[in-house]
Amino acid sequence: MNYLENIYGINYDEFLNLVDNFYEAVWIYDNNYTIIYTNSATERNFGKLAKSYIGKNDLEEFYEKDWDPRLLPLVYKNKSTYISRQNTPTNSTIQIATPIFDIYNNIKYVILNVRHLLDNSDFHIPSSNAIELNDVDTNVSDSIFFNSTSMSNMMKLVQKICRIDATVLITGESGTGKTMLAKYIHNISERKSENFVSINCASLPENLIESQLFGYTKGAFTGAVATGKTGLFKQAHKGTIFLDEISELSYGSQAKLLHVLQSKEFTPIGASSPEKVDVRIITATNIDLKKMVEIGRFREDLYYRLNVFEVSIPPLRERGNDIEALIYHFLHE
Structure with missing residues (x-):
């Protein structure tokens, strides 16, 4: 006080x-x-x-x-x-x-x-x-290696939140292993027997991101595959979808993602009715989303929906004790 x-x-x-x-x-x-x-x-x-x-x-x-x-x-x-x-x-x-x-x-x-x-x-x-929440198994998978206290604390947090089926925002610099951590969270969650579907939001132009995420029906637009396309959300039904570089999602696409989070449903392009979906959403970014919210480039309501739990991966330069563990792994791989 x-x-x-x-x-x-x-x-x-x-x-x-x-x-x-x-x-x-x-x-x-x-x-x-x-x-x-x-x-x-x-x-x-x-x-x-x-x-x-x-x-x-x-x-x-x-x-x-x-x-x-x-x-x-x-x-x-x-x-x-x-x-x-x-x-x-x-x-x-x-x-x-x-x-x-x-x-x-x-x-x-x-x-x-x-x-x-x-x-x-x-x-x-x-x-x-x-x-x-205090008594958790801190054993890690064969894909994550560390000796440092900072990574140990982070993994203890991950072990806790994997049991709670809420959204997770993974932050960290490029190359820190955000995709690997997202897969690990999926693999130790209750959804581990279902699909893990991943997409890099920066890899697709704006005019394709919606069809990739939500799919489209037969003849939905010129150039569409004749049989239609199943979107990533439907592929991830009952499992986990990982949206990497979420900061690159356009403002319009952010609104559509927010709708999925709120209503648990999406509408494929060309469809007349929505489809229900049960999926855990994990996102990742190397950009400060709070600053993007402040300057109006990222929706504040979506930010708080995605950031129920935040896991920050420290860069390797701040955890020198992990270098030996990583070298040993790669030498014996």
């Missing part, structure tokens, strides 16, 4: 007001299930005044019929962060429970974030399935 107050002039009351206006509902518990704080978003999700929960015991306030599985018992028992999707008759939520420790590594508080999903599309986690 001292930093916020000294640098930004934000005092304690103003800070609480900021948290109170989060879109996500925030619950803070002591070390034994007692609710000590909730923000105003809890009123939207649960229909009761936030202050009415203060001092209540979570085990008494909510029952198995309300939240299943219960994350708090798992957090208190295993001292780990858990995430779960909860479906109720009125809405669907993503819940993340995070323990906060004292200097003796005992749980002092637990923070529970509850996000109401407007269209059930932000995250895809099986209902009634709690995923532990």
Whole structure:
């Protein structure tokens, strides 16, 4: 708080007001299930005044019929962060429970974030399935080699997000291995038995990108293949589509991609009706998309849809410890 107050002039009351206006509902518990704080978003999700929960015991306030599985018992028992999707008759939520420790590594508080999903599309986690985010398998595939701490931390993040069926934005300089990492995320995800389809957005002119992504019907335009063409999104149905150099996508094509993300459907050129598609989208860029948003070259709404999770690959010059591992691999390949 001292930093916020000294640098930004934000005092304690103003800070609480900021948290109170989060879109996500925030619950803070002591070390034994007692609710000590909730923000105003809890009123939207649960229909009761936030202050009415203060001092209540979570085990008494909510029952198995309300939240299943219960994350708090798992957090208190295993001292780990858990995430779960909860479906109720009125809405669907993503819940993340995070323990906060004292200097003796005992749980002092637990923070529970509850996000109401407007269209059930932000995250895809099986209902009634709690995923532990701290205890992950850090073994890597035969295609990724490293010794550095920075790459180890990055791979731990990748191991976590592979279990959550959301969009991933991979950033990094040219040659850092963004395509390889995208394939790796697919290969350890629940979609690994389905197709991995890749396209470089900079390799196709604007007048071809839509037909490549969405396909076209027989006779859709002059010069079209007589039998029509299956687009990459349809080829990737149930699997993963990787859009490399996403920054090169034109503004018009960005709007069409945003529509797919929002509606889970696309319309082939020449078709009269849309087709549903179930696909995970991974994108990559070596350009700062935030700056492109600021100058109006990239849609802000699309940026946030693509950037649910961001994985940044450090360049080799910043991880010298990996050079030996790479040399050993190539010498014995």
